[in-house]
Amino acid sequence: MRSDMAEKCTGTLGKVAKPVLETIADGVLAWIQPEGESGVSNAGVVVDDDGLTVIDTLMVRSQWEPFAAAVRELDAPVRRVVLTHAHIDHVGGTKAFPHAAVYASPPTNAVLDQGMPIDAYKAFMPAFADEFDDLAELGTRPVTHLIDDAASLTPRAEVLPASGHSPGDVLVLVADVDVCFAGDLCFFGVTPLAFQGNPAEWATMLDAVADLAEVIVPGHGPVGGEAEVRDLQAYLRACVAVDGDPSAIPSGPWETWLERDRDTINVERAAMLARGHDEMPPSMLDALGLT
Numbered sequence: 001m002r003s004d005m006a007e008k009c010t011g012t013l014g015k016v017a018k019p020v021l022e023t024i025a026d027g028v029l030a031w032i033q034p035e036g037e038s039g040v041s042n043a044g045v046v047v048d049d050d051g052l053t054v055i056d057t058l059m060v061r062s063q064w065e066p067f068a069a070a071v072r073e074l075d076a077p078v079r080r081v082v083l084t085h086a087h088i089d090h091v092g093g094t095k096a097f098p099h100a101a102v103y104a105s106p107p108t109n110a111v112l113d114q115g116m117p118i119d120a121y122k123a124f125m126p127a128f129a130d131e132f133d134d135l136a137e138l139g140t141r142p143v144t145h146l147i148d149d150a151a152s153l154t155p156r157a158e159v160l161p162a163s164g165h166s167p168g169d170v171l172v173l174v175a176d177v178d179v180c181f182a183g184d185l186c187f188f189g190v191t192p193l194a195f196q197g198n199p200a201e202w203a204t205m206l207d208a209v210a211d212l213a214e215v216i217v218p219g220h221g222p223v224g225g226e227a228e229v230r231d232l233q234a235y236l237r238a239c240v241a242v243d244g245d246p247s248a249i250p251s252g253p254w255e256t257w258l259e260r261d262r263d264t265i266n267v268e269r270a271a272m273l274a275r276g277h278d279e280m281p282p283s284m285l286d287a288l289g290l291t
């Protein structure tokens, strides 16, 4: 049953311009948007006997409409949506799944109850500026079920609270096929963004992520595994070690990553936290047009 449904939407990444719902394990599918730069995130689907669990919902209509259409092709009810955290590039498409229960952490729940800072989104992600008014009008669905502890959501999918990237990170583990949906605890081939995170704590958390599963679906970039997690960990540790000076980050695998202008934000955030200042880095305020 599971594999029949999954095979309906199998595709090959890298040979197509548009994302496809790719089967990465029996009854586990990933929607990987190419490149994974700002506003371009991944999503996933886990197939259980009672229907589907969708993990994250992308951001704007041009992204989530084709994803939701591919999910409909699986011809099973979407029972649950799990939001890995509150950032808009993961929660913008919740209305595409109107009948699903929405699971997220208490901090994500709090953010979704607030208005959207649309002007800041337009400043930070100008490539999608034309679509944010539509998103603001549409809004997002509220969280219906809080995740405040590790729990078995379905016979296959376990939700695990985590920390490091945002105030309310959640991972989804599908242990029977050794797959973890890591949300933005993992960026592969893309510089991570820690404006609300804690680079030191995040790097430590990645020890646990590396041990969780062989296959890791990141929030941004292609599917990977422990090698990619260790590269990310080394980068975050470098951001902490340079103590406020992004030009001191040594060379490493991150030379080829996208979005390296985030170095400044990540290093500034790490240095502020080291001094007891848990605030938005000024470089991020600049990027959001808030200065």
Ligand SMILES: [Zn+2]
Residues within 6 Å of the ligand: 085, 087, 165, 166, 184
């Ligand atoms: Zn994020």
